[in-house]
Ligand SMILES: Nc1nc2c(ncn2[C@@H]2O[C@H](COP(=O)(O)OP(=O)(O)OP(=O)(O)O)[C@@H](O)[C@H]2O)c(=O)[nH]1
């Protein structure tokens with residue numbers, strides 16, 4: 413029955429609606445009366461049903477009627493419906509506070525992210541050559557370079573499940589201990605953004621501990637495993653190297669540690685587009701979303717699979733380098749042509765990659781031309797330097813990507829707790845010392861709204877004191893943090909601001925109601941219909957609640973035994 417209320421409310425507000433000036437509501441009270449009666453009857457609260465019930469349980473009808481709080485079906489009149497409508501006001505204020513609270517919660521999220529993100533600057537890491545084997549020198553099977561966590565997981569899983577070898581779930585912050593995660597959560601719960609930032613911003617430590625998983629992906633045979641070996645300074649025949657071959661070789665993602673930074677892990681992925689790894693299932697099979705950064709490797713032509721991989725990475729808001737492999741092979745083939753020019757050929761390949769990626773919507777794609785056979789030539793030195801230089805910012809990026817996973821549920825929870833109080837506040841504002849705001853057709857005490865708006869801001873840490881503390885914590889000008897806040901700041905919240913917010917809420921309500929009202933002829937203005945819709949909807953809803961409770965009480969009363 414609840415599901416039908418909106419239809420009935422609409423019917424009452426549109427067809428043959430009559431203005432009720434005292435309530436600023438237009439509706440057909442007759443339709444409401446019919447519905448109220450129908451609710452009573454369908455719950456057995458009409459005279460006939462009550463007489464039958466009374467005789468069934470051998471009690472007097474009067475005794476049963478005594479526990480009914482709603483009017484009986486035959487007593488329901490137009491006057492009674494109007495009285496209940498008058499009780500169902502306060503809806504516009506309710507919406508306004510709700511949407512304002514949404515804005516504040518989003519602001520808190522943005523401020524925290526802004527506070528923690530850093531400009532890209534020279535790396536504090538000291539670039540070291542990658543060209544020597546990793547200190548960890550594992551055997552080729554089963555896992556080339558297992559870290560303790562990988563080993564633990566490896567032992568757990570006898571059977572290979574692709575992508576299952578990750579050390580931890582990505583729902584917790586990378587590089588942050590459990591204790592630190594709890595501290596961040598507690599600070600967020602207390603609306604202490606600067607406290608949360610303090611823990612998260614001890615970033616030197618954090619960055620050392622943050623694990624960066626770099627996936628090397630591309631089509632089968634593109635030279636991914638060979639490229640990884642070259643990057644680690646190994647030949648294809650070395651004991652610790654990844655297996656390479658002329659047929660499909662890598663059948664599951666394998667981790668290999670960075671030679672200098674153990675928390676940087678390269679993942680040699682199987683190739684996309686073979687019968688084992690069809691394009692449609694590849695991303696899921698290799699658990700593509702679990703890697704932090706990507707190197708797409710392509711030999712020969714730019715293909716649809718490369719576009720698919722690039723698009724997916726962009727969709728995840730992650731980054732990649734595009735490596736065009738086996739350029740030695742291309743040059744060898746081109747050499748046979750009479751007007752061969754090595755530089756021009758390389759430029760042609762590079763431009764082709766950049767153009768194809770740009771066509772896919774990638775802005776300033778990073779393209780490197782390499783040969784694993786002649787790894788010191790072409791763009792490999794540039795690629796290695798760039799990778800080392802950007803390690804910190806890649807790590808920071810994954811930290812910021814993970815942060816909302818932690819903070820969102822907490823801020824949501826906080827918001828919900830405040831939300832539960834809104835109806836009381838809306839009522840207070842509409843009842844005690846309410847003042848008419850003719851321009852909005854709303855009666856309320858704007859002062860109460862102002863108090864609430866300020867309280868929301870403060871409890872989310874968006875007041876001046878908290879913002880200053882946060883700014884000094886993260887060493888950024890407070891203006892930079894304030895720039896991302898869309899709601900008014902605490903000190904700027906005035907009665908005027910509250911009125912502006914009320915106006916916005918009225919607008920929002922109209923859009924929602926228009927959707928329904930557009931389906932049937934509307935009497936009067938859309939605004940009046942929308943307002944009437946919400947008010948009558950509420951009234952019918954609470955009336956139905958009462959009737960349902962009454963029915964419950966009657967039934968209990970009918971069945972209970974008197975203690976004689
Ligand atoms: N000429 C030349 N050949 C290369 C280069 N890189 C790889 N190859 C050869 O290409 C073939 C495939 O190389 P892999 O490294 O196994 O390719 P992959 O992408 O790992 O293949 P899958 O594991 O099947 O996905 C091997 O025969 C390599 O020797 C290169 O830079 N130049």
Ligand SMILES: [Mg+2]
Nearest residue numbers: 636637661662
């Ligand atoms: Mg391979």
